[in-house]
Amino acid sequence: xxxxxxxxxxxxxxxxxxxxxxxxxxxxxxxxxxxxxxxxxxxxxxxxxxxxxxxxxxxxxxxxxxxxxxxxxxxxxxxxxxxxxxxxxxxxxxxxxxxxxxxxxxxxxxxxxxxxxxxxxxxxxxxxxxxxxxxxxxxxxxxxxxxxxxxxxxxxxxxxxxxxxxxxxxxxxxxxxxxxxxxxxxxxxxxxxxxxxxxxxxxxxxxxxxxxxxxxxxxxxxxxxxxxxxxxxxxxxxxxxxxxxxxxxxxxxxxxxxxxxxxxxxxxxxxxxxxxxxxxxxxxxxxxxxxxxxxxxxxxxxxxxxxxxxxxxxxxxxxxxxxxxxxxxxxxxxxxxxxxxxxxxxxxxxxxxxxxxxxxxxxxxxxxxxxxxxxxxxxxxxxxxxxxxxxxxxx
Amino acid sequence: xxxxxxxxxxxxxxxxxxxxxxxxxxxxxxxxxxxxxxxxxxxxxxxxxxxxxxxxxxxxxxxxxxxxxxxxxxxxxxxxxxxxxxxxxxxxxxxxxxxxxxxxxxxxxxxxxxxxxxxxxxxxxxxxx
Numbered sequence: 001x002x003x004x005x006x007x008x009x010x011x012x013x014x015x016x017x018x019x020x021x022x023x024x025x026x027x028x029x030x031x032x033x034x035x036x037x038x039x040x041x042x043x044x045x046x047x048x049x050x051x052x053x054x055x056x057x058x059x060x061x062x063x064x065x066x067x068x069x070x071x072x073x074x075x076x077x078x079x080x081x082x083x084x085x086x087x088x089x090x091x092x093x094x095x096x097x098x099x100x101x102x103x104x105x106x107x108x109x110x111x112x113x114x115x116x117x118x119x120x121x122x123x124x125x126x127x128x129x130x131x132x133x134x135x136x137x138x139x140x141x142x143x144x145x146x147x148x149x150x151x152x153x154x155x156x157x158x159x160x161x162x163x164x165x166x167x168x169x170x171x172x173x174x175x176x177x178x179x180x181x182x183x184x185x186x187x188x189x190x191x192x193x194x195x196x197x198x199x200x201x202x203x204x205x206x207x208x209x210x211x212x213x214x215x216x217x218x219x220x221x222x223x224x225x226x227x228x229x230x231x232x233x234x235x236x237x238x239x240x241x242x243x244x245x246x247x248x249x250x251x252x253x254x255x256x257x258x259x260x261x262x263x264x265x266x267x268x269x270x271x272x273x274x275x276x277x278x279x280x281x282x283x284x285x286x287x288x289x290x291x292x293x294x295x296x297x298x299x300x301x302x303x304x305x306x307x308x309x310x311x312x313x314x315x316x317x318x319x320x321x322x323x324x325x326x327x328x329x330x331x332x333x334x335x336x337x338x339x340x341x342x343x344x345x346x347x348x349x350x351x352x353x354x355x356x357x358x359x360x361x362x363x364x365x366x367x368x369x370x371x372x373x374x375x376x377x378x379x380x381x382x383x384x385x386x387x388x389x390x391x392x393x394x395x
Numbered sequence: 396x397x398x399x400x401x402x403x404x405x406x407x408x409x410x411x412x413x414x415x416x417x418x419x420x421x422x423x424x425x426x427x428x429x430x431x432x433x434x435x436x437x438x439x440x441x442x443x444x445x446x447x448x449x450x451x452x453x454x455x456x457x458x459x460x461x462x463x464x465x466x467x468x469x470x471x472x473x474x475x476x477x478x479x480x481x482x483x484x485x486x487x488x489x490x491x492x493x494x495x496x497x498x499x500x501x502x503x504x505x506x507x508x509x510x511x512x513x514x515x516x517x518x519x520x521x522x523x524x
Contacts, residue, residue: 156454257481
């Protein structure tokens with residue numbers, strides 16, 4: 001891979017809004033809260049910022065609003081006097097991770113210094129069926145959606161084949177949801193803070209066999225933002241800058257049926273490989289990871305495809321507690337998409353905010369002891385886009 | 396779904412017609428006009444599939460998207476055609492009898508209708524052999 005001479009980049013401020021069904025708050029309200037929160041955390045003002053990158057999947061379908069970059073900058077008070085450049089980034093549910101990547105490029109290249117990366121989605125202003133149709137547009141509309149495919153349906157087909165090939169069980173899938181709800185119960189911003197049992201998952205209604213409703217992430221409102229800066233000046237703003245060790249992206253076929261292997265997200269495998277190469281790290285060096293568990297099967301595939309266990313053993317290591325806080329590789333300490341919630345455009349940023357809190361040692365009851373290096377894994381669609389970042393306390 | 400958007404692909408949807416790259420020999424369904432292997436060196440031509448297929452994986456959709464709600468529960472599957480490509484379609488059968496490896500063949504069926512005043516669209520589903 002081409003190695004470029006670029007500046008090191010660090011995260012100097014982070015913020016997540018509460019995630020959930022926020023009937024009383026608008027799209028712009030929640031984003032402004034996130035942006036202001038991140039700037040306050042970093043101790044910077046609008047005059048210090050070079051630009052904004054905002055992940056948003058479908059403002060058009062969820063709130064009938066496009067031109068999101070301009071709206072966000074305007075209502076954040078960064079347009080009328082400062083005229084800051086603000087860019088919306090879209091890659092379905094990977095929009096947030098991809099927005100972070102653009103902000104890193106802006107700083108690493110030397111084009112900008114202090115830059116904001118955010119993500120926002122307001123999903124509860126429409127009915128569930130409209131929200132489902134909006135989400136389904138992340139798949140191949142003409143050749144999957146038009147045949148009746150839904151997102152749970154696509155991931156259900158991954159799950160069915162994973163069970164067939166590797167003897168993964170419904171109980172093992174349920175363990176993912178149980179763990180993520182447990183972690184979510186210790187996260188004050190999480191949409192669901194209740195603990196659940198394997199039995200409750202298995203008794204919940206079937207959405208698309210073998211996935212129950214408790215195997216699925218919810219529909220969520222939420223926004224997240226963070227501030228990145230050149231590593232050389234990061235200490236001016238914070239005692240604990242969190243350094244970006246790798247940013248990587250890979251893409252694959254838009255439709256699930258065109259993949260080399262239905263049970264492997266090659267985009268995840270390749271993005272992870274690129275991230276490990278860029279950082280000169282291996283899966284053994286990673287202390288914790290936020291993965292894209294839009295469905296329980298997605299977490300199982302992710303921990304396999306990122307290299308934390310052999311293909312086919314994701315269910316087994318989950319059942320054995322290796323992915324719990326205190327286990328060999330804690331996965332989704334925030335509660336993941338399942339319990340923390342999944343405002344699609346915000347998720348990739350929220351994952352990075354969680355890892356930053358963990359590496360700073362400020363994650364409260366869900367703190368992973370001695371966490372030094374963390375990873376985020378953000379997926380668009382059924383695996384057509386994967387974005388992986390590696391973060392570290394040490395430069 | 397607008398009339399034009401469906402009409403453009405009518406040939407492919409009604410007849411299981413995809414494409415074939417005469418350079419590398421790969422078959423495509425849904426059709427592709429750019430071969431991912433040969434790209435601009437590829438020689439793409441239409442191909443009518445023989446229709447024999449096998450279920451690679453499947454699910455039973457119980458909570459459906461708009462336009463499919465009245466059809467639930469239905470079997471959605473990835474089908475591998477004899478010539479190699481895989482596609483997403485519905486299997487017209489009792490959800491209880493579907494299985495991975497099931498041999499299927501295509502049938503012309505009504506696929507859906509987004510709303511009462513929208514066009515009814517037709518296409519290819521599969522049935523057990």
